[in-house]
Amino acid sequence: MKSYLKIAAFILFVMVVGYLYARIIEPNLLNINYENITTNLISKKCDKIKILQFSDTHLSDYFSIEDLKRVVDKINGENPDIVIFTGDLIDHYNNYNYKGDIDHIWETLKQIKAPLGKYAVYGNHDYGGGGEAIYRKIMDKSGFTTLVNSNIMLKEYNLNIIGMDDSIFGKIDKDKLISCIDNNFYNVVISHEPDIIDFLLEYNIDLFLSGHSHGGQVNIPIISKNILPPLGEKYVRGLYKFENARNTVLYVNVGIGTSQVPFRFMAVPEMAIFTLRYK
Secondary structure, eight states, X not given: OHHHHHHHHHHHHHHHHHHHIIIIIGGGOOEEEEEEEEESSSOTTOSOEEEEEEOOOOBBTTBOHHHHHHHHHHHHHTOOSEEEEXXXXXXXXXXXXXXXXHHHHHHHHTTOOOTTOEEEXXXXXXXXXXXXXXXXXXXXXXXXXXXXXXXXXXXXXXXXXXXXXXXXXXXXXXXXXXXXXOTTSEEEEEOSOSGGGGGTTTSOXXXXXXXXXXXXXXXXXXXXXXXXXXXXXXXXXXXXXXXXTTOOEEEEOOOSSOOSSSOOBSOOOEEEEXXXXXX
């Protein structure tokens, strides 16, 4: 009988520790993942171009403006040339309890410094409940250029940044996207959902940045596979390399906030930095 009680006590202890870690500790961590990419497509004049990506903040009762300020401080500490946000700013705008403080969001994001520009795309959570217009307003006021099936060419650096509309609730204009690609430039495509890349691998895309999947968010065998979102089930986290004509690189950012449940387990929040160097 005593042995059963010990086992039960140990299981209870593990469950309590696991709960506290997944609810309090891991969601408040923040990793920075560094990737170096060499290419002969960027300008020879460039020593390097540093692109920082963050994603999926999901502002809510569980991720506050103060948390966002901490992220912004971390971004500025890395001195990026370009900052890219791959969508899902507010978790559910229609249920957001701080609509009266929306100005605090853009005042915070406005503090991000990036001499070559700040760029964003819509995520699926940026639509619905009036969120679409609010998202655009926030990003505009914070100095981000929101790319919707459009592009920005940094000609001095031979860099082309192309942003897709959200693949779930937005309107993807494939013909327009293809027309944005310039074969002589280093083409960076930004999309909230990663799995959409399978329909674009025949085109000259060099770097494809996405988020959406949260890296599984709660990675427990069997359970985590069931909660992966649509268009975030095949490519879940990290770097993927394709053997196509352009050797496209896909990066799936695990994001920063949480959605559905305020837990993270084996999916530490992250930002990613890509340093492009001429070879």
